[in-house]
Amino acid sequence: MAAIKITTxxxxxxxxxxHAGDNVLITGTIYVGRDAAHKxxxxxxxxGEELPFDPRGQIIYYMGPSPARPGxxxxxxxxxxxxxMDPYAPRLLEVGLKGMIGKGNRSQPVREAMQKYKAVYFxxxxxxxxxxxxxxxxxxVIAYPDLGxxxxxxxxxxxxxxxxxxxxxxxxxxxxxxxxYREVDG
Amino acid sequence: xxxxxxxxxxxxxxxxxxxxxxxxxxxVLAALKKAxxxxxxxxxxxxxxxxxxxxxxASRGELxxxxxxxxxxxxxxxxxxxxxxxxxxxxxxxxxxxKGYKEGYLRxxxxxxxxxxxxxxxxxxxxxxxxxIVPGDRLKITVAPKGGGSENMxxxxxxxxxAGRQGIIDWVVECVDKSGANPCPPIIVGVGIGGTIERTTxxxxxxxLRPVGQPHPDPEVAEMExxxxxxxxxxxxxxxxxGGRTTALAVHxxxxxxxxxSMPAAVNIQCHSARHKEVVx
Numbered sequence: 001m002a003a004i005k006i007t008t009x010x011x012x013x014x015x016x017x018x019h020a021g022d023n024v025l026i027t028g029t030i031y032v033g034r035d036a037a038h039k040x041x042x043x044x045x046x047x048g049e050e051l052p053f054d055p056r057g058q059i060i061y062y063m064g065p066s067p068a069r070p071g072x073x074x075x076x077x078x079x080x081x082x083x084x085m086d087p088y089a090p091r092l093l094e095v096g097l098k099g100m101i102g103k104g105n106r107s108q109p110v111r112e113a114m115q116k117y118k119a120v121y122f123x124x125x126x127x128x129x130x131x132x133x134x135x136x137x138x139x140x141v142i143a144y145p146d147l148g149x150x151x152x153x154x155x156x157x158x159x160x161x162x163x164x165x166x167x168x169x170x171x172x173x174x175x176x177x178x179x180x181y182r183e184v185d186g
Numbered sequence: 187x188x189x190x191x192x193x194x195x196x197x198x199x200x201x202x203x204x205x206x207x208x209x210x211x212x213x214v215l216a217a218l219k220k221a222x223x224x225x226x227x228x229x230x231x232x233x234x235x236x237x238x239x240x241x242x243x244a245s246r247g248e249l250x251x252x253x254x255x256x257x258x259x260x261x262x263x264x265x266x267x268x269x270x271x272x273x274x275x276x277x278x279x280x281x282x283x284x285k286g287y288k289e290g291y292l293r294x295x296x297x298x299x300x301x302x303x304x305x306x307x308x309x310x311x312x313x314x315x316x317x318x319i320v321p322g323d324r325l326k327i328t329v330a331p332k333g334g335g336s337e338n339m340x341x342x343x344x345x346x347x348x349a350g351r352q353g354i355i356d357w358v359v360e361c362v363d364k365s366g367a368n369p370c371p372p373i374i375v376g377v378g379i380g381g382t383i384e385r386t387t388x389x390x391x392x393x394x395l396r397p398v399g400q401p402h403p404d405p406e407v408a409e410m411e412x413x414x415x416x417x418x419x420x421x422x423x424x425x426x427x428x429g430g431r432t433t434a435l436a437v438h439x440x441x442x443x444x445x446x447x448s449m450p451a452a453v454n455i456q457c458h459s460a461r462h463k464e465v466v467x
Contacts, residue, residue: 021229036304066253066293075291076244076253081335081368103335103426104368125233125426126335126370127459128240130249148306149253149293161236163229163428174367177429181227182422 009057010098015118018164020171025159030059032153034080037144038088045091052143052152056096064149074139078129079103086110093117101162105174115168122162135160187269188323190467192278198465199282202329204290206461207250210241213397214460221372221432230430237458252459255292256331258283258313267323276315284309330462336369336455342387345449354379354451359417361453367427370457372435374398378452381442390452393438395462402439411437
Protein backbone atom coordinates (compact mmCIF):
# COMPACT_ATOMS: atom_id res chain seq x y z
CA MET A 1 0.00 0.00 0.00
CA ALA A 2 1.42 3.35 -1.02
CA ALA A 3 1.89 5.80 1.80
CA ILE A 4 0.08 9.14 1.84
CA LYS A 5 2.41 12.07 2.34
CA ILE A 6 1.11 14.71 4.71
CA THR A 7 2.61 17.89 6.08
CA THR A 8 1.94 19.77 9.28
CA UNK A 9 0.02 21.78 10.36
CA UNK A 10 -2.94 19.55 9.47
CA UNK A 11 -6.01 21.09 7.89
CA UNK A 12 -9.56 19.71 8.02
CA UNK A 13 -9.25 18.92 4.30
CA UNK A 14 -6.28 16.63 4.97
CA UNK A 15 -7.91 15.05 8.02
CA UNK A 16 -11.03 14.25 5.99
CA UNK A 17 -8.96 12.27 3.50
CA UNK A 18 -7.38 10.00 6.09
CA HIS A 19 -8.88 6.60 6.84
CA ALA A 20 -8.07 3.96 9.44
CA GLY A 21 -5.38 1.64 8.10
CA ASP A 22 -3.77 4.23 5.80
CA ASN A 23 0.01 4.40 5.85
CA VAL A 24 1.25 7.97 6.09
CA LEU A 25 4.60 9.75 5.93
CA ILE A 26 4.56 12.92 8.00
CA THR A 27 6.79 15.90 7.21
CA GLY A 28 7.07 19.16 9.11
CA THR A 29 7.01 20.25 12.74
CA ILE A 30 5.57 17.94 15.38
CA TYR A 31 5.53 18.29 19.16
CA VAL A 32 6.57 15.67 21.69
CA GLY A 33 5.04 15.14 25.10
CA ARG A 34 4.15 12.21 27.32
CA ASP A 35 2.69 11.64 30.78
CA ALA A 36 4.27 14.40 32.86
CA ALA A 37 4.16 17.03 30.09
CA HIS A 38 0.47 16.31 29.47
CA LYS A 39 -0.28 16.78 33.13
CA UNK A 40 1.32 20.23 32.98
CA UNK A 41 -0.31 21.20 29.68
CA UNK A 42 -3.76 20.45 31.02
CA UNK A 43 -2.95 22.16 34.33
CA UNK A 44 -1.99 25.24 32.31
CA UNK A 45 -5.30 25.12 30.42
CA UNK A 46 -7.19 24.71 33.71
CA UNK A 47 -5.42 27.76 35.10
CA GLY A 48 -6.25 29.75 31.99
CA GLU A 49 -2.57 30.07 31.05
CA GLU A 50 -1.11 30.04 27.58
CA LEU A 51 0.43 26.76 26.39
CA PRO A 52 4.14 26.66 25.48
CA PHE A 53 3.07 26.16 21.85
CA ASP A 54 0.00 26.93 19.76
CA PRO A 55 -1.75 23.54 19.46
CA ARG A 56 -3.98 24.51 16.55
CA GLY A 57 -3.45 22.14 13.62
CA GLN A 58 -0.55 20.42 15.33
CA ILE A 59 0.42 16.83 16.11
CA ILE A 60 1.66 15.59 19.49
CA TYR A 61 3.90 12.53 19.50
CA TYR A 62 3.79 10.47 22.71
CA MET A 63 7.47 9.80 23.12
CA GLY A 64 10.42 10.18 25.48
CA PRO A 65 13.68 9.80 23.57
CA SER A 66 16.90 8.21 24.66
CA PRO A 67 19.75 10.77 24.96
CA ALA A 68 21.24 12.13 21.72
CA ARG A 69 24.81 11.18 20.96
CA PRO A 70 27.05 14.06 19.85
CA GLY A 71 26.31 14.89 16.21
CA UNK A 72 22.78 13.47 16.29
CA UNK A 73 19.58 15.48 16.83
CA UNK A 74 18.02 12.80 19.03
CA UNK A 75 18.50 9.27 20.33
CA UNK A 76 16.09 6.40 19.72
CA UNK A 77 12.58 7.76 19.46
CA UNK A 78 9.72 5.25 19.29
CA UNK A 79 6.18 5.76 20.59
CA UNK A 80 4.99 5.11 24.12
CA UNK A 81 1.61 3.57 24.97
CA UNK A 82 -1.16 6.10 24.39
CA UNK A 83 -3.89 5.17 26.87
CA UNK A 84 -2.01 6.96 29.66
CA MET A 85 -2.62 10.24 27.83
CA ASP A 86 -6.36 9.50 27.45
CA PRO A 87 -7.38 11.55 30.51
CA TYR A 88 -5.69 14.63 28.99
CA ALA A 89 -6.20 14.24 25.23
CA PRO A 90 -9.79 15.57 24.89
CA ARG A 91 -8.77 18.90 26.47
CA LEU A 92 -6.01 19.35 23.91
CA LEU A 93 -8.28 18.36 21.01
CA GLU A 94 -10.75 20.95 22.24
CA VAL A 95 -8.15 23.69 21.80
CA GLY A 96 -7.28 22.67 18.28
CA LEU A 97 -4.82 19.76 18.37
CA LYS A 98 -5.32 17.77 15.17
CA GLY A 99 -3.19 14.68 15.55
CA MET A 100 -1.67 12.32 18.08
CA ILE A 101 0.99 9.67 17.49
CA GLY A 102 1.48 6.77 19.89
CA LYS A 103 0.70 3.08 20.12
CA GLY A 104 -2.21 1.08 21.49
CA ASN A 105 -5.92 1.67 21.94
CA ARG A 106 -7.62 4.94 22.87
CA SER A 107 -10.55 5.31 25.22
CA GLN A 108 -14.08 5.94 24.03
CA PRO A 109 -14.07 9.60 25.20
CA VAL A 110 -10.89 10.24 23.19
CA ARG A 111 -12.37 8.58 20.11
CA GLU A 112 -15.52 10.67 20.45
CA ALA A 113 -13.47 13.85 20.88
CA MET A 114 -11.52 13.00 17.72
CA GLN A 115 -14.77 12.83 15.76
CA LYS A 116 -16.14 15.95 17.38
CA TYR A 117 -13.06 18.12 16.81
CA LYS A 118 -11.88 16.45 13.58
CA ALA A 119 -8.59 14.92 14.65
CA VAL A 120 -6.78 11.66 13.93
CA TYR A 121 -4.77 9.18 15.95
CA PHE A 122 -1.73 7.62 14.33
CA UNK A 123 0.35 4.66 15.49
CA UNK A 124 4.08 4.46 15.00
CA UNK A 125 5.79 1.09 15.36
CA UNK A 126 6.61 0.52 19.02
CA UNK A 127 10.15 -0.70 19.43
CA UNK A 128 11.26 0.50 15.98
CA UNK A 129 12.85 3.42 17.76
CA UNK A 130 16.22 3.46 16.01
CA UNK A 131 14.54 3.29 12.60
CA UNK A 132 12.13 6.11 13.51
CA UNK A 133 15.02 8.27 14.77
CA UNK A 134 16.30 8.49 11.20
CA UNK A 135 13.23 10.49 10.16
CA UNK A 136 13.85 13.11 12.85
CA UNK A 137 16.06 15.88 11.54
CA UNK A 138 15.97 18.42 14.38
CA UNK A 139 14.89 18.32 18.02
CA UNK A 140 14.74 20.96 20.74
CA VAL A 141 13.29 21.14 24.22
CA ILE A 142 10.71 23.96 24.28
CA ALA A 143 9.34 23.59 27.83
CA TYR A 144 9.62 21.68 31.10
CA PRO A 145 13.35 20.84 30.79
CA ASP A 146 13.31 19.57 34.38
CA LEU A 147 11.35 16.55 33.16
CA GLY A 148 14.37 15.17 31.33
CA UNK A 149 13.20 12.50 28.86
CA UNK A 150 9.63 13.72 29.49
CA UNK A 151 10.27 17.36 28.54
CA UNK A 152 8.14 19.03 25.88
CA UNK A 153 9.97 19.00 22.55
CA UNK A 154 9.61 20.33 19.05
CA UNK A 155 10.82 18.12 16.20
CA UNK A 156 11.33 18.61 12.51
CA UNK A 157 10.54 15.33 10.80
CA UNK A 158 10.81 14.14 7.22
CA UNK A 159 8.72 11.20 6.06
CA UNK A 160 7.99 10.03 9.59
CA UNK A 161 6.22 6.64 9.13
CA UNK A 162 2.88 6.05 10.84
CA UNK A 163 -0.47 4.31 10.37
CA UNK A 164 -3.88 5.93 10.83
CA UNK A 165 -5.58 4.06 13.69
CA UNK A 166 -8.63 6.26 14.40
CA UNK A 167 -10.10 8.45 11.68
CA UNK A 168 -12.89 11.02 11.98
CA UNK A 169 -15.40 8.48 10.67
CA UNK A 170 -15.27 6.34 13.81
CA UNK A 171 -13.09 3.57 12.36
CA UNK A 172 -10.32 1.84 14.29
CA UNK A 173 -7.46 0.05 12.51
CA UNK A 174 -6.80 -2.22 15.50
CA UNK A 175 -10.39 -3.47 15.51
CA UNK A 176 -10.38 -3.88 11.73
CA UNK A 177 -7.08 -5.78 11.67
CA UNK A 178 -8.04 -8.03 14.56
CA UNK A 179 -11.42 -8.89 13.06
CA UNK A 180 -9.76 -9.98 9.84
CA TYR A 181 -7.48 -12.53 11.48
CA ARG A 182 -9.42 -13.53 14.58
CA GLU A 183 -10.33 -17.22 14.75
CA VAL A 184 -12.19 -17.19 18.07
CA ASP A 185 -15.62 -16.12 19.18
CA GLY A 186 -16.14 -12.90 21.10
CA UNK B 187 36.64 -18.92 49.14
CA UNK B 188 37.05 -17.36 45.72
CA UNK B 189 37.28 -13.59 45.77
CA UNK B 190 35.48 -11.29 43.33
CA UNK B 191 36.17 -7.58 43.46
CA UNK B 192 33.21 -5.18 43.28
CA UNK B 193 34.94 -3.17 40.55
CA UNK B 194 34.70 -6.16 38.22
CA UNK B 195 31.02 -6.43 38.99
CA UNK B 196 30.40 -2.74 38.28
CA UNK B 197 32.20 -2.93 34.93
CA UNK B 198 30.39 -6.08 33.89
CA UNK B 199 26.96 -4.72 34.83
CA UNK B 200 27.66 -1.53 32.85
CA UNK B 201 28.69 -3.56 29.82
CA UNK B 202 25.63 -5.82 30.07
CA UNK B 203 23.25 -2.81 30.30
CA UNK B 204 24.67 -1.40 27.07
CA UNK B 205 24.85 -4.71 25.19
CA UNK B 206 21.31 -5.67 26.17
CA UNK B 207 19.93 -2.38 24.84
CA UNK B 208 21.76 -2.44 21.49
CA UNK B 209 22.04 -6.09 20.47
CA UNK B 210 18.95 -8.24 20.21
CA UNK B 211 19.61 -11.89 21.07
CA UNK B 212 20.03 -14.43 18.26
CA UNK B 213 17.08 -16.41 19.64
CA VAL B 214 14.77 -13.37 19.36
CA LEU B 215 16.03 -12.54 15.87
CA ALA B 216 15.48 -16.13 14.73
CA ALA B 217 11.95 -16.12 16.17
CA LEU B 218 11.14 -12.82 14.45
CA LYS B 219 12.43 -14.11 11.09
CA LYS B 220 10.40 -17.28 11.43
CA ALA B 221 7.32 -15.19 12.29
CA UNK B 222 7.93 -13.01 9.22
CA UNK B 223 8.00 -16.11 7.01
CA UNK B 224 4.69 -17.38 8.44
CA UNK B 225 2.74 -14.12 8.84
CA UNK B 226 -0.13 -13.90 6.32
CA UNK B 227 -1.08 -10.26 7.02
CA UNK B 228 0.64 -7.78 4.66
CA UNK B 229 0.60 -5.11 7.40
CA UNK B 230 2.00 -7.66 9.86
CA UNK B 231 4.76 -8.57 7.42
CA UNK B 232 5.66 -4.91 6.96
CA UNK B 233 5.79 -4.39 10.73
CA UNK B 234 8.05 -7.43 11.24
CA UNK B 235 10.33 -6.22 8.44
CA UNK B 236 10.68 -2.87 10.19
CA UNK B 237 11.36 -4.52 13.54
CA UNK B 238 14.15 -6.58 11.95
CA UNK B 239 15.51 -3.51 10.17
CA UNK B 240 15.45 -1.65 13.48
CA UNK B 241 17.52 -4.41 15.12
CA UNK B 242 20.05 -4.09 12.33
CA UNK B 243 20.34 -0.30 12.81
CA ALA B 244 20.66 -0.70 16.60
CA SER B 245 23.42 -3.30 16.23
CA ARG B 246 25.66 -0.58 14.76
CA GLY B 247 25.91 0.70 18.33
CA GLU B 248 24.67 4.28 17.88
CA LEU B 249 20.95 4.05 18.66
CA UNK B 250 19.43 1.64 21.20
CA UNK B 251 16.78 -0.85 20.01
CA UNK B 252 14.06 1.06 21.86
CA UNK B 253 14.01 4.50 23.47
CA UNK B 254 12.56 2.81 26.53
CA UNK B 255 15.72 1.22 27.85
CA UNK B 256 13.73 0.09 30.83
CA UNK B 257 13.90 -0.27 34.52
CA UNK B 258 16.97 -2.46 35.02
CA UNK B 259 16.16 -5.84 36.50
CA UNK B 260 19.22 -7.77 37.66
CA UNK B 261 19.22 -11.46 38.52
CA UNK B 262 22.14 -12.78 40.55
CA UNK B 263 23.10 -16.37 41.11
CA UNK B 264 25.73 -16.06 43.77
CA UNK B 265 27.88 -19.12 44.53
CA UNK B 266 28.11 -19.69 48.26
CA UNK B 267 31.90 -20.08 47.94
CA UNK B 268 32.26 -16.55 46.60
CA UNK B 269 33.62 -13.76 48.77
CA UNK B 270 32.77 -10.29 47.46
CA UNK B 271 35.64 -7.87 48.26
CA UNK B 272 36.24 -4.14 47.95
CA UNK B 273 32.75 -2.93 48.85
CA UNK B 274 29.05 -3.71 48.75
CA UNK B 275 27.71 -6.09 46.10
CA UNK B 276 24.45 -4.21 45.63
CA UNK B 277 26.15 -0.82 45.52
CA UNK B 278 28.50 -2.20 42.88
CA UNK B 279 25.51 -3.23 40.77
CA UNK B 280 23.82 0.16 41.14
CA UNK B 281 27.13 1.80 40.17
CA UNK B 282 27.24 -0.44 37.09
CA UNK B 283 23.73 0.60 36.07
CA UNK B 284 24.64 4.27 36.58
CA LYS B 285 27.76 3.85 34.43
CA GLY B 286 26.10 1.77 31.71
CA TYR B 287 23.13 4.11 31.27
CA LYS B 288 25.43 7.15 31.07
CA GLU B 289 28.08 5.74 28.77
CA GLY B 290 25.57 3.91 26.59
CA TYR B 291 23.32 6.97 26.04
CA LEU B 292 20.43 4.99 27.51
CA ARG B 293 17.28 6.67 28.75
CA UNK B 294 16.89 7.26 32.46
CA UNK B 295 13.37 6.09 33.14
CA UNK B 296 13.12 5.74 36.91
CA UNK B 297 11.22 8.12 39.19
CA UNK B 298 11.12 8.27 42.96
CA UNK B 299 8.07 9.28 45.01
CA UNK B 300 5.93 7.14 42.68
CA UNK B 301 2.49 8.39 43.73
CA UNK B 302 3.36 12.06 44.21
CA UNK B 303 6.23 14.12 42.84
CA UNK B 304 7.60 11.41 40.51
CA UNK B 305 11.11 12.87 40.35
CA UNK B 306 13.49 11.24 37.90
CA UNK B 307 16.45 9.77 39.79
CA UNK B 308 18.65 10.84 36.88
CA UNK B 309 20.76 7.71 36.52
CA UNK B 310 18.20 4.89 36.13
CA UNK B 311 18.87 3.60 39.64
CA UNK B 312 17.75 1.85 41.67
CA UNK B 313 17.82 -1.37 39.71
CA UNK B 314 15.59 -4.16 41.00
CA UNK B 315 17.91 -6.95 42.13
CA UNK B 316 16.92 -10.57 42.70
CA UNK B 317 19.52 -12.74 44.44
CA UNK B 318 19.69 -16.49 44.64
CA ILE B 319 22.41 -18.26 46.61
CA VAL B 320 23.63 -21.35 44.74
CA PRO B 321 26.42 -23.92 45.22
CA GLY B 322 29.83 -23.17 43.71
CA ASP B 323 32.30 -20.32 43.45
CA ARG B 324 30.92 -18.33 40.54
CA LEU B 325 28.68 -15.28 40.20
CA LYS B 326 26.18 -15.23 37.36
CA ILE B 327 24.71 -11.82 36.53
CA THR B 328 21.75 -11.40 34.19
CA VAL B 329 20.75 -7.86 33.24
CA ALA B 330 17.22 -7.55 31.86
CA PRO B 331 16.05 -3.98 31.12
CA LYS B 332 12.23 -4.04 31.22
CA GLY B 333 10.18 -1.47 29.33
CA GLY B 334 7.17 0.16 30.96
CA GLY B 335 4.70 -0.54 28.16
CA SER B 336 4.94 -4.30 28.45
CA GLU B 337 5.45 -4.34 32.22
CA ASN B 338 2.16 -2.43 32.61
CA MET B 339 0.46 -5.39 30.96
CA UNK B 340 1.03 -7.67 33.96
CA UNK B 341 -1.58 -9.70 35.78
CA UNK B 342 -1.89 -11.68 39.00
CA UNK B 343 -4.74 -13.94 40.04
CA UNK B 344 -5.18 -16.14 43.07
CA UNK B 345 -7.09 -19.06 41.56
CA UNK B 346 -9.03 -21.63 43.47
CA UNK B 347 -7.41 -25.02 42.77
CA UNK B 348 -10.71 -26.15 41.20
CA ALA B 349 -10.05 -23.77 38.26
CA GLY B 350 -7.43 -26.27 37.11
CA ARG B 351 -5.30 -26.25 33.98
CA GLN B 352 -8.10 -24.97 31.77
CA GLY B 353 -8.91 -22.09 34.10
CA ILE B 354 -5.35 -20.85 33.86
CA ILE B 355 -5.11 -21.27 30.10
CA ASP B 356 -8.35 -19.36 29.48
CA TRP B 357 -7.22 -16.56 31.78
CA VAL B 358 -3.79 -16.17 30.17
CA VAL B 359 -5.41 -15.94 26.72
CA GLU B 360 -7.84 -13.34 28.10
CA CYS B 361 -4.92 -11.32 29.54
CA VAL B 362 -3.17 -11.25 26.17
CA ASP B 363 -6.42 -10.35 24.41
CA LYS B 364 -7.14 -7.36 26.61
CA SER B 365 -3.53 -6.16 26.38
CA GLY B 366 -3.96 -5.81 22.61
CA ALA B 367 -1.46 -3.51 20.96
CA ASN B 368 -0.24 -1.96 24.23
CA PRO B 369 2.73 -4.24 25.06
CA CYS B 370 4.20 -4.01 21.52
CA PRO B 371 3.39 -7.36 19.96
CA PRO B 372 4.76 -9.76 18.89
CA ILE B 373 5.24 -10.52 22.55
CA ILE B 374 6.67 -13.23 24.73
CA VAL B 375 4.25 -14.33 27.44
CA GLY B 376 5.80 -15.22 30.79
CA VAL B 377 3.51 -17.24 33.04
CA GLY B 378 4.10 -18.24 36.64
CA ILE B 379 1.93 -20.88 38.28
CA GLY B 380 2.16 -21.81 41.95
CA GLY B 381 4.18 -20.53 44.89
CA THR B 382 3.00 -17.47 46.78
CA ILE B 383 2.02 -14.01 45.54
CA GLU B 384 5.64 -12.87 45.20
CA ARG B 385 7.01 -16.20 43.98
CA THR B 386 4.50 -16.59 41.19
CA THR B 387 5.24 -13.11 39.80
CA UNK B 388 8.98 -13.71 40.07
CA UNK B 389 8.87 -16.98 38.12
CA UNK B 390 6.61 -15.33 35.50
CA UNK B 391 9.37 -12.77 34.98
CA UNK B 392 12.14 -15.38 35.07
CA UNK B 393 10.28 -17.34 32.38
CA UNK B 394 11.09 -14.44 30.04
CA LEU B 395 14.81 -15.16 30.36
CA ARG B 396 14.53 -18.58 28.75
CA PRO B 397 15.73 -18.69 25.10
CA VAL B 398 12.67 -17.75 23.00
CA GLY B 399 10.59 -20.77 22.11
CA GLN B 400 12.65 -23.30 24.05
CA PRO B 401 10.00 -25.57 25.59
CA HIS B 402 9.87 -26.27 29.31
CA PRO B 403 11.71 -29.53 30.14
CA ASP B 404 8.57 -30.98 31.77
CA PRO B 405 6.40 -32.30 28.88
CA GLU B 406 3.19 -31.46 30.74
CA VAL B 407 4.24 -27.82 31.05
CA ALA B 408 5.59 -27.73 27.48
CA GLU B 409 2.24 -28.96 26.22
CA MET B 410 0.47 -26.21 28.10
CA GLU B 411 2.84 -23.61 26.59
CA UNK B 412 2.09 -24.87 23.09
CA UNK B 413 -1.64 -24.82 23.70
CA UNK B 414 -1.61 -21.26 25.03
CA UNK B 415 0.59 -20.09 22.14
CA UNK B 416 -1.76 -21.57 19.58
CA UNK B 417 -4.78 -19.91 21.16
CA UNK B 418 -3.03 -16.56 21.59
CA UNK B 419 -2.06 -16.51 17.93
CA UNK B 420 -5.69 -17.05 16.93
CA UNK B 421 -6.71 -13.81 18.65
CA UNK B 422 -5.89 -11.83 15.51
CA UNK B 423 -4.02 -9.06 17.34
CA UNK B 424 -0.89 -9.52 15.22
CA UNK B 425 2.30 -7.47 14.99
CA UNK B 426 1.72 -4.08 16.71
CA UNK B 427 -1.94 -4.97 17.07
CA UNK B 428 -2.71 -4.12 13.44
CA GLY B 429 -3.99 -7.62 12.68
CA GLY B 430 -2.29 -10.92 11.95
CA ARG B 431 -1.34 -14.30 13.28
CA THR B 432 1.87 -13.36 15.09
CA THR B 433 0.65 -12.02 18.41
CA ALA B 434 3.22 -13.95 20.46
CA LEU B 435 6.59 -15.42 19.55
CA ALA B 436 6.48 -17.77 22.52
CA VAL B 437 4.76 -18.65 25.76
CA HIS B 438 7.03 -19.65 28.64
CA UNK B 439 5.50 -21.17 31.76
CA UNK B 440 7.32 -21.79 35.04
CA UNK B 441 5.80 -23.56 38.02
CA UNK B 442 6.44 -23.84 41.75
CA UNK B 443 4.72 -25.95 44.44
CA UNK B 444 1.99 -24.12 46.34
CA UNK B 445 -0.30 -24.30 49.35
CA UNK B 446 -3.10 -26.91 49.32
CA UNK B 447 -5.64 -24.07 49.30
CA SER B 448 -4.04 -22.05 46.51
CA MET B 449 -3.17 -21.85 42.84
CA PRO B 450 -1.66 -18.43 42.22
CA ALA B 451 -0.86 -17.46 38.64
CA ALA B 452 0.88 -14.46 37.11
CA VAL B 453 1.38 -13.13 33.61
CA ASN B 454 4.31 -10.90 32.75
CA ILE B 455 4.45 -9.76 29.15
CA GLN B 456 7.67 -9.02 27.27
CA CYS B 457 7.65 -6.84 24.16
CA HIS B 458 9.46 -7.95 20.99
CA SER B 459 12.49 -5.98 22.15
CA ALA B 460 13.29 -8.87 24.50
CA ARG B 461 16.52 -7.72 26.04
CA HIS B 462 18.70 -9.59 28.48
CA LYS B 463 22.42 -10.35 28.66
CA GLU B 464 24.33 -12.44 31.14
CA VAL B 465 27.84 -13.15 32.32
CA VAL B 466 29.42 -15.69 34.64
CA UNK B 467 32.30 -14.35 36.71
